[in-house]
Amino acid sequence: QIIAFTKYSNKYESDDGKKEIQTQLDKMKKYATVIRVLAHTQLRKMKGLKQKKAHLMEIQVNGGTIAEKVDYAYGFFEKQIPVDAVFQKDEMIDIIGVTKGKGYEGVVTRWGVTRLPRKTHRGLRKVACIGAWHPARxxxxxxxxxQNGYHHRTEMNKKIYRLGKSGDESHQAVTEFDRTEKDITPMGGFPHYGVVNDDYILINGCCVGPKKRVVTLRQSLLKQTSRLALEEIKLKFIDTSSNLVMAASRPPGEAQVSGRLKA
Incomplete structure (x- = not known):
């Protein structure tokens, strides 16, 4: 069995290798104008994924002098960066990703144009006139x-309702008003995903793409001034009933705490 980067890691464990690293860092501090780091996902934590190769992303380091940027970035080498180290509760974020693919679709579905009258010859889900004779294109x-779907999109201004940490009470769906002990995962798991074991982020609204597709989260580029953006959220109830069946079943013991939800 050949393990990747064995010679590379052995090289930099030696004294000569450490000196070479320091030389490269000093060169960056002297000549570089922009400092960027490479971050990757941890696919080993995602059970049930066939993909083994991690997603790579280049992130620019801003603020401070070049030397401070280099030292700051080098301090994060080979370390995990949890989601609560970047984002906070009640913050507005943007979500960047690729939408669900729909394949080849017609103009009515793809662009929402009006259908032609019923008696139209050779089909009615069409655009009747695609332009004048001239310009001749x-x-x-x-x-x-x-092609419809599988497009790169950015959804802006998603408010963070909760940041859940693995092994903490925040990982449960317990609120100040609902003290039922239940996990954040719905009964039977999320369809086509499974059980949430690690840190999670709870946002308001929909999220781009299908289940298990990688998304990029970033802080809002605008200064948020609206009341909705500055509002402090207090969750009263998190629904963890099953998403797998039409008649959703509630977790045991929840009815004793919250009472009947429907007549």
């Missing part, structure tokens, strides 16, 4: 059939 503004 089809404009990009005309709705056409083609």
């Amino acid at each position: 089809v404009s990009y503004t005309v709705a056409r059939a083609g």
